[in-house]
Amino acid sequence: MTVEQIGSEGKDQFPIGMRVLAVDDDPTCLLLLGTLLRRCQYHVTTTSQAKTALKMLRENKNKFDLVISDVHMPDMDGFKLLEHVGLEMDLPVIMLSANGDTKLVMKGITHGACDYLLKPVRIEELQNIWQHVVRRKKKDRCNSGSKDKPHPDSGEAVGIGNVDNNGKLNKKRKDQNEDEDDERDENGHDNEDPSAQKKPRVVWSVELHRKFVAAVNQLGIDKAVPKKILELMNVEKLTRENVASHLQKFRLYLKRISCVANQQANMAAALGTADSAYLRMGSLNGLGNFHTLAGSDQLHNAAFRSFPPSGVLGRLNTPAGLGIRGLPSPGTIQLGHVQNSGNPTNDLSKLQSFVPGNHNTNILQGMPMSLELDRLQHNKSVGHIGELPTTDSTTVFPGSGNLVDARITGFSNNPLLGVTSNSLMLEGSSQQATSHTSVSAIGFQNGNALSDFTSIAPASNQLQDSKAGSQGQASPINCNAGQIIRSAPQEWNAPRKDAPYQSHALINSSIPINSAMIQLGQCLDRNNSIFHRTTDLDLVGPLNFVDPLSIKHGEGDNSIMEPSVIEKEGYLMFQPRPHGSHVPDNIGSLEDLASAMMKQEGGCNGYSLRTSI
Amino acid sequence: MERNPMRRQLASMRKSLFDQGYLDEQFMELEQLLDDANPNFVEEVVTLYYRDSARLILNLDRALERRPLDFSKLDGLMHQFKGSSSSIGAKKVKAESTLFREYCKSGNAEGCMRTFQQLKKEYATLRKKLETYFQLARQIGPMESANRPK
Numbered sequence: 158m159t160v161e162q163i164g165s166e167g168k169d170q171f172p173i174g175m176r177v178l179a180v181d182d183d184p185t186c187l188l189l190l191g192t193l194l195r196r197c198q199y200h201v202t203t204t205s206q207a208k209t210a211l212k213m214l215r216e217n218k219n220k221f222d223l224v225i226s227d228v229h230m231p232d233m234d235g236f237k238l239l240e241h242v243g244l245e246m247d248l249p250v251i252m253l254s255a256n257g258d259t260k261l262v263m264k265g266i267t268h269g270a271c272d273y274l275l276k277p278v279r280i281e282e283l284q285n286i287w288q289h290v291v292r293r294k295k296k297d298r299c300n301s302g303s304k305d306k307p308h309p310d311s312g313e314a315v316g317i318g319n320v321d322n323n324g325k326l327n328k329k330r331k332d333q334n335e336d337e338d339d340e341r342d343e344n345g346h347d348n349e350d351p352s353a354q355k356k357p358r359v360v361w362s363v364e365l366h367r368k369f370v371a372a373v374n375q376l377g378i379d380k381a382v383p384k385k386i387l388e389l390m391n392v393e394k395l396t397r398e399n400v401a402s403h404l405q406k407f408r409l410y411l412k413r414i415s416c417v418a419n420q421q422a423n424m425a426a427a428l429g430t431a432d433s434a435y436l437r438m439g440s441l442n443g444l445g446n447f448h449t450l451a452g453s454d455q456l457h458n459a460a461f462r463s464f465p466p467s468g469v470l471g472r473l474n475t476p477a478g479l480g481i482r483g484l485p486s487p488g489t490i491q492l493g494h495v496q497n498s499g500n501p502t503n504d505l506s507k508l509q510s511f512v513p514g515n516h517n518t519n520i521l522q523g524m525p526m527s528l529e530l531d532r533l534q535h536n537k538s539v540g541h542i543g544e545l546p547t548t549d550s551t552t553v554f555p556g557s558g559n560l561v562d563a564r565i566t567g568f569s570n571n572p573l574l575g576v577t578s579n580s581l582m583l584e585g586s587s588q589q590a591t592s593h594t595s596v597s598a599i600g601f602q603n604g605n606a607l608s609d610f611t612s613i614a615p616a617s618n619q620l621q622d623s624k625a626g627s628q629g630q631a632s633p634i635n636c637n638a639g640q641i642i643r644s645a646p647q648e649w650n651a652p653r654k655d656a657p658y659q660s661h662a663l664i665n666s667s668i669p670i671n672s673a674m675i676q677l678g679q680c681l682d683r684n685n686s687i688f689h690r691t692t693d694l695d696l697v698g699p700l701n702f703v704d705p706l707s708i709k710h711g712e713g714d715n716s717i718m719e720p721s722v723i724e725k726e727g728y729l730m731f732q733p734r735p736h737g738s739h740v741p742d743n744i745g746s747l748e749d750l751a752s753a754m755m756k757q758e759g760g761c762n763g764y765s766l767r768t769s770i
Numbered sequence: 771m772e773r774n775p776m777r778r779q780l781a782s783m784r785k786s787l788f789d790q791g792y793l794d795e796q797f798m799e800l801e802q803l804l805d806d807a808n809p810n811f812v813e814e815v816v817t818l819y820y821r822d823s824a825r826l827i828l829n830l831d832r833a834l835e836r837r838p839l840d841f842s843k844l845d846g847l848m849h850q851f852k853g854s855s856s857s858i859g860a861k862k863v864k865a866e867s868t869l870f871r872e873y874c875k876s877g878n879a880e881g882c883m884r885t886f887q888q889l890k891k892e893y894a895t896l897r898k899k900l901e902t903y904f905q906l907a908r909q910i911g912p913m914e915s916a917n918r919p920k
Contacts, residue, residue, distance in 0.1 A: 182850075183822065183850060183853055183854050183857075184818055184822050185815060185818050185819040185822055185823075185854045185857050185858065186853060186854060186857045188814070188815055188818055189800070189815060189857050189858075192803050192808070192811065193803065196803060227853075229846070229849060229850060229853075254853075255849060255852055255853035255856060256849060276853050276856060276857060277796045277799070277856045277857045277859075279799060280799065280802070280803075
């Protein structure tokens with residue numbers, strides 16, 4: 158390639174020169190780790206303090222490609238660091254520990270670690286860690302490329318991505334972006350501008366993310382293109398590329414959510430009132446494995462047991478996009494577990510899964526999906542989306558109205574968590590339409606991710622009634638017991654009407670779905686995982702689905718929820734309901750829910766709805 | 771020339787450390803990292819280990835004096851200690867740490883104390899042996915690193 162590259166830090170010679178930040182309070186291990194890494198020809202920075210590490214990372218997000226951290230550290234728990242890094246910087250993080258307990262490894266995964274190594278670590282294991290960087294970049298690229306821009310790996314990313322193709326990373330890189338567009342740095346900015354120079358990383362704060370989601374909702378998930386989003390957001394210094402990459406992540410997130418939602422929806426089955434089963438969406442956390450959750454039985458129990466009628470908001474972990482990133486607090490995103498919500502009406506909360514378009518079931522309508530994040534949190538279990546034991550199977554989708562705007566993601570009744578399998582569910586095929594379970598799988602049906610709550614948050618704003626007073630952010634959906642937000646069928650897609658909601662959860666209108674955020678487990682990929690990381694919560698509390706059956710479809714009127722939730726894309730978008738839809742007032746806005754949830758969480762900063770990206 | 775017997779001695783010392791179970795493969799991994807830029811790497815790591823772990827041992831001693839015993843704290847401290855010890859390949863020390871943690875988990879105070887005494891013995895023994903080993907190695911000279919038996 159170009160000669161010019163050669164000089165630069167070995168960018169072209171990736172993985173040689175890959176910049177690693179190693180954190181371990183034990184000096185012996187740190188020395189060993191640093192030496193091993195240098196032996197692999199990486200560029201290594203070591204520190205024994207997690208706080209110092211974070212500081213370094215925050216100072217310059219583009220300074221490192223990968224972080225390796227010990228789990229047990231005196232000044233900060235390794236998992237917390239993991240969350241922070243994931244949320245704020247979206248870098249791959251590898252955990253290191255002398256303890257290889259399955260539970261701990263699972264915890265790492267659910268928090269978003271892209272790998273978990275056991276001490277003493279061997280050089281062979283470190284020789285391949287660069288793959289995580291590549292994978293992440295590639296994923297970002299693909300995502301962004303596919304949606305709004307047809308970039309096929311344009312430029313930079315290609316470099317790395319090409320490795321697979323031609324196995325010649327260097328070569329490709331050179332071809333691609335002449336301008337040392339270091340994809341690592343770009344991290345998603347690449348789409349538009351192949352020649353872009355390194356751009357400073359944008360931190361998607363809660364506020365910013367909210368605007369983003371609002372813009373997306375306004376435009377309609379299918380029509381949301383970075384350029385327009387950028388215009389709507391009207392934020393200085395934000396480039397289209399930033400938006401594009403964020404959008405990509407957001408979409409992934411939604412997908413994931415919808416997957417989960419589907420599962421949840423299935424589980425939800427009964428709409429019943431309160432106590433709907435919440436789906437626990439575990440955060441799949443990016444690792445890319447969806448497995449998540451499934452793991453813990455305890456989660457299930459926890460989730461369920463404490464689940465009070467109020468819907469639990471599931472927090473959807475949006476893929477990086479959700480913006481939760483940036484939240485320092487552990488994945489707070491959780492929408493809260495609504496359960497506490499004393500608001501009876503609120504139940505809905507959560508659910509906002511938006512089913513992207515076509516789902517028949519329009520989501521949310523009333524299905525409050527309560528993801529009980531809180532619970533999870535309390536339980537310290539990471540929510541997994543995994544298996545949501547549909548306890549009550551009341552899926553509450555806060556569909557109606559308020560939330561509806563939010564977009565209830567349709568959860569298809571699919572077995573929950575499909576998540577593990579892949580967010581496919583969510584994915585866009587809105588066609589899948591939920592149909593399942595009445596709960597109109599909001600959004601999930603197609604696997605579209607449940608609308609991520611981020612969208613909820615903003616959506617909440619949009620929610621008109623936002624019952625909950627919607628706090629701008631995703632207020633934790635305290636929603637009340639999973640009441641499903643009214644059945645307003647929310648279809649994400651335009652075809653709302655078509656898609657019969659299947660059972661839109663009938664949300665009693667009384668239940669305002671306050672920004673129900675569904676926290677769908679973090680299906681998100683590691684990349685996206687931003688959220689879930691939180692140890693505490695990771696999403697998703699069980700989704701409460703209001704009994705989908707009981708949900709009346711708004712008479713088939715999709716308009717209710719209309720939020721045109723993101724279709725396919727699985728966004729949970731809250732769209733302001735165009736029609737006055739019926740969304741029952743009760744439904745509180747998702748935001749409310751979200752905030753409620755958040756509050757419940759004890760102030761998790763979570764991003765409930767707000768996904769700070 | 772006069773090095774040969776020393777080399778042989780060094781080699782046999784090393785071998786016996788492995789044979790007697792004081793060291794495991796991890797130590798060999800450390801040796802692999804020796805090169806011209808880091809000719810004394812192994813010794814550096816081991817020195818660092820002994821310095822740092824002394825602190826842990828002290829903390830463990832103190833914690834074991836408290837009544838009642840705080841098992842989870844003890845377990846935490848030992849976990850750290852175990853991590854370090856395994857990084858240098860201290861096999862026996864590591865085994866004692868594992869045993870100690872088992873006792874912590876089952877709340878066996880006496881077992882913990884007994885094991886800890888044993889652990890300290892092993893720890894001290896290994897230290898002496900390694901010190902002797904490195905001393906000899908230094909005498910032989912840096913050239914030796916290249917020739918160290920693998």
